[in-house]
Amino acid sequence: MLGFHIVKRKNMEWWKAWLVRIGSILLGALVCAAVTVFLTGKDPVNVFTTMVDGAFGTERRIWSLLQGIAMLLCVSLAVTPAFKMRFWNIGAEGQALMGGLASAACMMFIGDRFPNWLMLIVMAVTSMLAGAIWAVIPAIFKARWNTNETLFTLMMNYIAIQFVSYFICVYATGGSGKIDVINPVTHTGWLPAIGGKSYLLNIIIVLILTVIMYIYLKYSKQGYEIAVVGESENTAKYIGINVPKVIIRTMIISGLLCGIAGFLLVSGADHTISRDTIAGRGFTAIMVSWLAKFNPVVMILTSFLLVFFEKGSIEVSQLCGLNASFSDIITGIIIFFIIGSEFFINYQIKKNEKEVKAS
């Protein structure tokens, strides 16, 4: 017989909880280091410095790191209100992609009709609309028929991807099967570079969004309603909150933000659209948001963590002639450790008080 049982912890001081989390990240990093050393034969210190170098080594790398964080953060901000409401929106990938598609379509078809500033606004608005439409469909079904939102949003992703594929097929540049950089000469619909830094505006916008989302969730009445619905639907009904309305409204917000992410990726970085424009951020964002306990400010840290490991391990893999997918393995291991650590924060393993007698 096992000599222990598991009990729920009543409370753990916040600093202890963070010690557990940091400990788990360190443990995860240690395992990653072991894996890397095993695969490359390099010594761990060297591996680590290579990672830091990959993330911060040059000015370009720092900008690329910041851009990576900003884009991941943007999608994470988008999924957060839904998660806070316990609505498992795993369709951010599709919602952002539809936003990106809307931006690209604007750039291609109405690029020469407006001045660029107006053009950017039009693009942002259509992208947000596209994202919101993609997000509100599952929300309506959830609110009305309690249709499983996890599976619904998952399917919506692939419909969006095929939609984009169709678009690309129709408007592919020449026979290339893809859309080249749009408006390469006129730069219509491109987010302008500030002080020569092409990603700076992206980063600023996402930072502003982070602050807005933080304020929205923490200080607005709607944010408060989201929290109540997420914590307890019974309480929400008790104080007279219209739960279906909150679900739909929150998913629209989630979709709007996804649309912005798509817009920033197309207008502010890629200047084109492809099936991979979002590059799995819709899924990674779920982990970012969840690891940060849905706190937008903490999400800066968690998305930094993930992007750092990604960039760093790409550098390691390049230097050692390994495949770039190495970074996914590292990311996976780190996340496993953080996910696992939550157990030790919420539960306690106790030894059985009574001795088991042999009968």
Added chain:
Amino acid sequence: MAEVPAIELKNITKTFGETIANKDICLEVRRGEILSILGENGSGKTTLMNMISGIYYPDHGQIFIDGKEVEIKSPKDAYDYKIGMIHQHFKLVDIFTATENIVLGLEDEGRYNLKKSAAKVKEIADLYGFVLDPNKKIYDMSVSEKQTVEIIKVLYRGADILILDEPTAVLTPQETQRLFAVLRRMKEDGKSIIIITHKLNEVMEISDRVSVLRKGEYIGTVSTSETDESALTEMMVGKKIELNIDRSEPHDTADRLIVAGLNCTNRENVKVLDNVSFTAKSGEILGIAGIAGSGQRELLEAIAGLQRLDGGSIIYNNPKTEMQEDLRNKTPIQIRELGVRLSFVPEDRLGMGLVGNMDLTDNMMLRSYRKGKSAFVERGKPKALAEQIVEELEVVTPSVSTPVRKLSGGNVQKVLVGREIASSPTVLMAAYPVRGLDINSSYLIYNLLNQQKEKGVAVIFVGEDLDVLIALCDRIVVLSSGKVTGIVDARKTTKEEVGLLMTKTFEEGGKD
């Protein structure tokens, strides 16, 4: 008399956190008898039985089966000792048939053959006089059919000791009679049956002996033939305790809430409110007594706008405008927009009244956050209110930014009651507001309710402790199975009278 008891419990103790659910309980059950475990809500009956059936594991004490000490660590162990429990909340898989539920978990039955099992189910049903279609899905069944499945499930496993937790709580009188007939047949078959209940008339009717628990402690065991209902009531509720609750005479009362002919049917198609009528007056405390599940929750939720009703009216007399409003089937928001100042302290404090993961300030806001046109919440006033409540009601908390789930039960309740009173209501409803609270916290709540009464609020108090109801309230409405069985003057009534009204059932069609 040297017969070895089927089960003997010695000094069983079980605690959950700081609350002692059972303390040094000793009990024995004989072969071929029906034993009732009698006690009020929260007296520890179910916890005790859960330890025999392997759901919980006792902190201390011993269990003997046929004179041998045993250890029951899981429901499976319990079955191995031929013990089966029928829980109050049925443990059935909805999309399975009766037979599938019955054979669930059986490993040593030879080849899996549902047809054969169904035949055996039928056989057992016929033996004891149950009516059951073995191939009916659970979700198509009535409550009584589900209970039948649970009982047969236990018999199928060859249980000789059956524990039934409040088996009649969900049954109609006719179904109850049918169940009792079956139980008597099982007893003749040599089985031991334990019934957890608080219905005195049923105890007298069905059982051979009665063991009484009160507040987690064992009071005693008597033979039914040597006792009567009033003696049992006294054992169950204890000697009348003189409570020092200052009860003032109501003055300037006016009809505030006139409830008439409420009818409500729940999802299982059981009538939970049956033609309920009463009037709550301003400046008095109206008690609502009844055994658990007699319709108290539905009644309060109906008034608060959380429960759809089949019929009846809830008329509110607005003291300011002198208008009459019907609150029936209105949402909480609509009720508030009518200018009705209704406060409600629900039974489920952390699941409904408060949000456990939010701090005190945010919980204060639950009622008030909509105020004002701003898109943002205003935390200043709620924070001040939280601080005021912490100070006035002596809430023990590190700060007002501590999540309420981290507070102890009494402090959680102070926060909830404090908030509901703070909106200066004209009607205040409180469901079991002192459940699980220590003496001091309980008195604090009583005093708060009295203060509200003196301010002219119509207070509706749903309670389970009859001493408290009689000492605190002005009038008491007694509910039984969703019906009002009496409205008594708390100053003149006795515990026995209320207790008998609580267990009174309308014998539709009479006894057989």
Added chain:
Amino acid sequence: MTMLVQFIQRAVMQGVPLLFGSTGEILTEKSGHLNLGIPGIMYVGAISGVIGSFFYEEKVGAANINPFLAVIIPLLTSMLGSLIMGLIYCFLTVSLRANQNVTGLALTTFGVGFGNFFGGSLIKISGSSMPAITLSATSKCFKTTLPFANSLGVIGKLLFSYSFLAYVAIVVALIAGYILNHTRTGLHLRAVGENPATADAAGINVNRYKYVTTCIGSVIAGLGGLYYVMDYASGIWSNGGFGDRGWLAVAIVIFAIWRPNIAILASILFGGLFIIYNYVSIPGMGIEAQELFKMLPYLVTLIVLIITSMREKRESQPPQSLGLSYFREDR
């Protein structure tokens, strides 16, 4: 006619990996666990098989391989790889009660990365000029078909022209369906997924059932990856080649309303929908319409999901405790 026969053949071949994946996921979901790591597990199943056969071919030389060993080695390494994935998922979600969605997605990130990483590394070791590993010899062994298949005309082509793993997929699905609906184990498993507290009270070891079925489900799903690379792709591993088939397998679970028997037909149907763009041409629409056709499997799944949630037929709903972790002392 030949085109139709060819279409059905291709549809079945497309359907087999999906069938493995969905059978594995159905078993897992029946135990109450929504494993979104299935796509990653299928990648790992594929690459683990590739690794096994790669080193075997390296060791003895592609010309001298023993057909039996050439099949059994990748089969075992593939199963081992997916088993480990299943264990990681179980440890996190069952023992540590972690959030299933987050764990599953992390597992997919990890698994796809694992597949592409080792795929890339092997490509480097093999010194191939193409971005792919070719294991034609092993693939040939996997693709051995019944000798009389082609002599039976259309019927033979439609029914007997596939390699053994395709039949394994169907047999596994049939067995899974049988176990779920006609055995005691299946009854207990369904009870665990529907209502773990009830199962627990009935003396069923809930965690053991969750572990065993999730791991078996992972191994089965992993075989889908192996079939894809060894048979469908003729032994050629290219990074990312497996694509999003894993998610399609998750979709089939819904479409098949959690029944492996329906999953057999659904997989072939989805396989057909997946490639139908090659066979149909709508007048007035060009090659781009293909991309819209590829949307069909997901659209159809959505419609099924919506209809089942509207009809509220109890038997067609997801297992009731799907996605929730179980802790006995939660009260």
